[in-house]
Amino acid sequence: MSCPLPSSVEILAKPLVPKAASMEKPQPVATKVIKSLLPLKIINSYAAHSKRFSKLQVVSAQQRAEGGSLIYAHYDGDVQRPWKTADARLVLEDGSIWRAKSFGASGTQVGEVVFNTSLTGYQEILTDPSYAGQFVLMTNPHIGNTGVNPDDEESSQCFLAGLVIRNLSICTSNWRCTESLGDYLAKRNIMGIYDVDTRAITRRLRQDGSLIGVLSTEESQTNEELLEIARKWKIVGVDLISGVSCMTPYVWSDKTHLEWEFNNDQKLVENFHVVSYDFGIKHNILRRLASYGCKITVVPSKWPSSETLKMKPDGVLFSNGPGDPAAVPYAVETVKEIIGKVPVFGICMGHQLLGQALGGKTFKMKFGHHGGNHPVGNLRNGRVEISAQNHNYAVDPASLPPRVEVTHVNLNDKSCAGLACPELKLMSLQYHPESSPGPHDSDPAFREFIELMKANKT
Numbered sequence: 001m002s003c004p005l006p007s008s009v010e011i012l013a014k015p016l017v018p019k020a021a022s023m024e025k026p027q028p029v030a031t032k033v034i035k036s037l038l039p040l041k042i043i044n045s046y047a048a049h050s051k052r053f054s055k056l057q058v059v060s061a062q063q064r065a066e067g068g069s070l071i072y073a074h075y076d077g078d079v080q081r082p083w084k085t086a087d088a089r090l091v092l093e094d095g096s097i098w099r100a101k102s103f104g105a106s107g108t109q110v111g112e113v114v115f116n117t118s119l120t121g122y123q124e125i126l127t128d129p130s131y132a133g134q135f136v137l138m139t140n141p142h143i144g145n146t147g148v149n150p151d152d153e154e155s156s157q158c159f160l161a162g163l164v165i166r167n168l169s170i171c172t173s174n175w176r177c178t179e180s181l182g183d184y185l186a187k188r189n190i191m192g193i194y195d196v197d198t199r200a201i202t203r204r205l206r207q208d209g210s211l212i213g214v215l216s217t218e219e220s221q222t223n224e225e226l227l228e229i230a231r232k233w234k235i236v237g238v239d240l241i242s243g244v245s246c247m248t249p250y251v252w253s254d255k256t257h258l259e260w261e262f263n264n265d266q267k268l269v270e271n272f273h274v275v276s277y278d279f280g281i282k283h284n285i286l287r288r289l290a291s292y293g294c295k296i297t298v299v300p301s302k303w304p305s306s307e308t309l310k311m312k313p314d315g316v317l318f319s320n321g322p323g324d325p326a327a328v329p330y331a332v333e334t335v336k337e338i339i340g341k342v343p344v345f346g347i348c349m350g351h352q353l354l355g356q357a358l359g360g361k362t363f364k365m366k367f368g369h370h371g372g373n374h375p376v377g378n379l380r381n382g383r384v385e386i387s388a389q390n391h392n393y394a395v396d397p398a399s400l401p402p403r404v405e406v407t408h409v410n411l412n413d414k415s416c417a418g419l420a421c422p423e424l425k426l427m428s429l430q431y432h433p434e435s436s437p438g439p440h441d442s443d444p445a446f447r448e449f450i451e452l453m454k455a456n457k458t
């Protein structure tokens with residue numbers, strides 16, 4: 001049974017339909033003068049709340065009385081404009097075409113569409129390198145209201161293919177906000193669309209699994225051409241980590257800022273040296289390790305294990321990262337050469353690589369886990385953690401040798417969410433202990449890693 005489609009969606013069935021004549025010319029993103037019939041009161045209230053309308057000039061009440069009901073306002077940026085016509089198409093590999101309004105960058109971009117159920121944290125999601133090659137569709141309909149700020153970056157770049165949302169907030173309001181979401185994405189050359197039925201797309205993804213899509217603001221590209229791009233593009237079997245990893249080693253020392261710190265147990269702060277493999281590492285993993293007292297050396301994805309062992313680390317962390325874990329055998333080899341020699345901790349991609357290094361297999365999930373509200377059962381202590389997750393692949397626990405213990409399961413679908421092998425001083429999680437999607441339930445995993453390194457010293 002297929003999902004009902006809203007009437008605004010076309011299906012590119014065979015014979016392929018000709019390009020719709022109704023596509024409007026994309027509007028330039030530059031500052032311009034608009035005519036609006038919005039009541040003066042409402043525009044003034046936007047102006048009061050948002051830097052977006054700082055250049056707003058509204059005619060005086062008298063001019064207004066003389067000039068009729070039109071209000072002229074200077075407008076710059078990409079906030080949601082109900083009067084903007086759809087200037088973008090998202091063409092999915094199943095042949096459906098979704099018309100939308102663009103913001104951020106323009107052009108044509110291909111990627112895998114995944115949905116994320118987080119209510120907050122869109123900036124952390126945008127800067128999570130594990131989204132390389134993917135369009136993130138936010139199921140929360142209201143995005144952009146807090147803008148972006150310099151502190152919430154999870155990496156120095158946005159690697160995702162683009163952002164798909166229902167509503168782009170008409171104003172930004174947050175004490176940390178320094179930029180609007182639209183301006184931020186435009187500067188980073190990332191495409192975004194809004195005014196598209198994200199619920200309907202999510203239902204298709206849940207039913208059919210993740211789909212490849214092409215997003216385009218270019219009228220010169222026909223629907224058929226975009227569909228062909230989507231159908232030819234592949235994400236499975238592709239090494240995406242080498243495109244997001246650092247090029248040379250560096251030292252990391254930033255901790256979680258005192259204002260946000262929640263681990264006040266100084267007894268657990270140890271001066272261990274941790275080498276962190278950067279497969280697309282999120283900064284908060286490094287901050288949490290630093291907050292537990294670790295000195296950290298971050299190394300590139302292809303850094304030889306022999307060089308790592310020469311550094312005599314107290315522990316090694318294998319980070320999160322984008323794409324198919326079965327497509328990076330060189331990283332699995334590195335992991336194999338390190339395990340058993342020093343305590344190791346794998347997070348997400350790192351967990352999948354450890355699973356393979358231990359003799360297990362990974363597989364692609366139907367639509368993965370992407371959100372800040374995934375319940376995980378910790379099988380060792382019987383507790384439930386509400387966790388942040390972002391992965392499309394998982395370790396098949398049946399493929400693992402008996403000495404490997406499954407320590408955590410995702411309670412939504414019972415998939416493997418954590419592993420341990422005490423004889424190899426090894427632990428791993430499929431989700432993100434460094435994330436703070438509200439709860440900090442999973443942060444004790446860093447404490448466990450510290451304990452593992454401590455036990456190895458004595």
Ligand SMILES: NC(=O)CC[C@H](N)C(=O)O
Nearest residue numbers: 320321323348349392393
């Ligand atoms: N966050 C991650 O490390 C993602 C892991 C892997 N790329 C996946 O999608 O399953």
